[in-house]
Amino acid sequence: MPAYRFAQSLSRLGTEGAFEVLARARELEAQGRHIIHFQIGEPDFDTPDNIKEVATRALREGDTHYTPAAGTAATRAAIAEYVSRTRGIVVDPAEVVVTPGAKPVMVGLLLAVLEPGDEVLCPNPAYPLYESITSWVGATPVPLPLREQNAFRVDPDDLRRLITPKTRVLVLNSPHNPCGSILTPEDLVAIAEIVTQHDLLVLSDEIYSRILYEGEHASIAALDGMRERTVLVDGFSKTYAMTGWRLGYGVMPRPLADAVTRVMLNVNSCTASMVQRAGIEALRGPQDAVSAMVAEFRRRRDVVVDGLNAIEGITCLRPQGAFYVFPNVSAIDPDGKSFAEYLLYEAGVAVLSGTAFGRYGRGHLRLSYANSLENLQEGLRRIASAAVAFRARGA
Ligand SMILES: Cc1ncc(COP(=O)(O)O)c(C=O)c1O
Numbered sequence: 001m002p003a004y005r006f007a008q009s010l011s012r013l014g015t016e017g018a019f020e021v022l023a024r025a026r027e028l029e030a031q032g033r034h035i036i037h038f039q040i041g042e043p044d045f046d047t048p049d050n051i052k053e054v055a056t057r058a059l060r061e062g063d064t065h066y067t068p069a070a071g072t073a074a075t076r077a078a079i080a081e082y083v084s085r086t087r088g089i090v091v092d093p094a095e096v097v098v099t100p101g102a103k104p105v106m107v108g109l110l111l112a113v114l115e116p117g118d119e120v121l122c123p124n125p126a127y128p129l130y131e132s133i134t135s136w137v138g139a140t141p142v143p144l145p146l147r148e149q150n151a152f153r154v155d156p157d158d159l160r161r162l163i164t165p166k167t168r169v170l171v172l173n174s175p176h177n178p179c180g181s182i183l184t185p186e187d188l189v190a191i192a193e194i195v196t197q198h199d200l201l202v203l204s205d206e207i208y209s210r211i212l213y214e215g216e217h218a219s220i221a222a223l224d225g226m227r228e229r230t231v232l233v234d235g236f237s238k239t240y241a242m243t244g245w246r247l248g249y250g251v252m253p254r255p256l257a258d259a260v261t262r263v264m265l266n267v268n269s270c271t272a273s274m275v276q277r278a279g280i281e282a283l284r285g286p287q288d289a290v291s292a293m294v295a296e297f298r299r300r301r302d303v304v305v306d307g308l309n310a311i312e313g314i315t316c317l318r319p320q321g322a323f324y325v326f327p328n329v330s331a332i333d334p335d336g337k338s339f340a341e342y343l344l345y346e347a348g349v350a351v352l353s354g355t356a357f358g359r360y361g362r363g364h365l366r367l368s369y370a371n372s373l374e375n376l377q378e379g380l381r382r383i384a385s386a387a388v389a390f391r392a393r394g395a
Contacts, residue, residue: 014132017356025350036379038367039350041177043241043323045296048289051240054281058274067273069265070257071098071249075276082283083234083251086209087219089227095251097260098279100271102207102235102248107133108263109203109231109250110169114139118168123154125178125326125357125364127205130171142167145360148328151317152179156190163194169201172220175208178357178366179326180301180319185218192223202230207248208322210239210290213298215320221251228253238322239290240282247271247279297323300369300376307380308367311387323370326354330363332387339390340365347386349379 021039029035070076076093084091099105106129114120116138122130124143131141142162146152154172172191174183183191195202202220209217221230235248250260264270301319308316308327316327333339340353343365354361369376 009136009138012132012135012138014128014135016128017352021344021350021352024344028344028348034348035344036349036375036382037371038369038379039352040368040370042243042370043238043293044370044372045241045289045293047241047245048282048285050285051242051278051282054285055245055274055278058277063273063277065273067270067276069268069270070261071096071271072273072276075280078280078283079249079251083232086217087232088222089219091251092254094254095257097250097252097257097264098271098276099248099250099264100246100268100275101237102205102233102250103129104264104268105231105233105248105250105260106130106203106205108260108267109252109256110134110139111137111263112256112259113201114168117166119164119166120169120171121159121162121167121200122171122358123173123176124359125354125361126171126173127177128357130203130205131358139168140166143358143360144170146176146179146181147360148317148364152176152181152326153183153187154191156187156194159191159194163198163200167198167200169203170195171203171205173205173207175212175217175319175321177208177322178324178352178354178361180317180322180324182212182320183218183220188218188220188223192220192226195220195229196225200229202226204230204232206232206234207238209234211294211297211323212321213294213301213319231256236279236282241289241293242278242282245272245275245278247275297369300371300373301325303373304367304369304376304380307377308383311380311384313387313391314383323368325367325369326361326364327367328363329365329387332390334363336361336363336365339386342390343383343386346389347382349382349386 076096080091118139120134134141231252236242313331337353343349352366354364
């Protein structure tokens with residue numbers, strides 16, 4: 001075998017805990033173990049039939065060719081209309097870039113705007129991509145702590161304190177993965193003021209905008225003066241249970257849209273044509289499957305939160321969005337990592353440690369409740385016994 005030489009930058013590119021734990025859980029399953037999956041980052045529902053039918057029809061009609069790099073005119077128009085309606089802003093289709101999932105928009109943007117040495121304020125704990133890509137391009141991720149005492153929301157004082165002359169981008173994610181927290185309209189106003197004052201760009205990851213249990217989703221893009229400095233990211237993976245289809249988009253000022261499109265053109269050429277057709281149906285077709293999914297998630301959230309809070313040594317806030325809980329297990333394991341491993345190997349429950357999302361996730365676990373009520377209840381029973389056994393082991 002030749003000695004492969006890799007670019008130094010590759011060592012700065014991270015991985016994702018969810019995929020790693022899934023691989024380990026699958027190995028255990030191959031050995032005959034029964035595992036309850038709490039690590040999953042995708043809805044356990046099927047894509048609604050109306051969406052599948054449109055994609056099938058598109059295939060039959062020969063919609064199987066390249067499209068413009070930023071998406072078809074029809075897809076961009078449908079997204080512009082949807083984002084205008086749901087965010088209360090006016091979006092021109094030319095400001096929309098359609099991509100294979102929400103991830104590529106974020107990667108494209110960071111590649112397009114960052115220089116080595118620039119700083120990016122990334123919520124912490126958070127989705128690993130933000131820090132990983134920032135580091136990969138040679139810029140510096142600066143953790144913006146989301147503290148449990150502050151309901152895992154951004155504290156404007158932290159934001160002010162961490163901005164330096166090198167800060168270029170602030171990443172926001174509401175509703176939030178892994179904490180399920182949301183930024184309130186007041187938080188957004190306070191953040192917008194600081195961002196404007198320091199001339200920053202905001203990457204607003206709103207992929208969970210429809211998986212919300214109270215109130216209406218608010219986007220920072222809707223605030224005065226924020227449109228021109230916000231890249232709003234959303235997609236179809238979570239809302240329409242379409243993770244495997246790979247369809248997402250960004251809405252941003254024209255010059256940024258052109259830059260991100262240029263990156264995308266080089267990487268993907270375009271997003272799959274029949275998938276774009278399906279996306280139009282998702283946005284314009286019936287929405288009852290989304291409402292039913294969110295109602296079911298809410299029911300499960302309550303079961304999981306109540307179940308976790310009933311376990312000695314575990315406390316858990318009630319999330320307002322997404323499909324994750326982020327319980328505090330520091331009374332059982334100050335770090336959270338050993339308990340997460342114990343749960344997988346000894347109790348057959350696959351969870352992620354909070355530190356898989358950054359150092360401020362210490363002492364926590366992330367559980368996804370995108371699983372059947374029956375499995376969730378069995379998982380909770382296993383966690384309760386494991387908590388007792390794990391503590392006894394340390395005693
Ligand atoms: C916060 C967040 N942003 C973006 C994504 C990626 O979504 P997509 O499947 O559209 O690339 C995820 C998926 O888990 C996520 O949790």
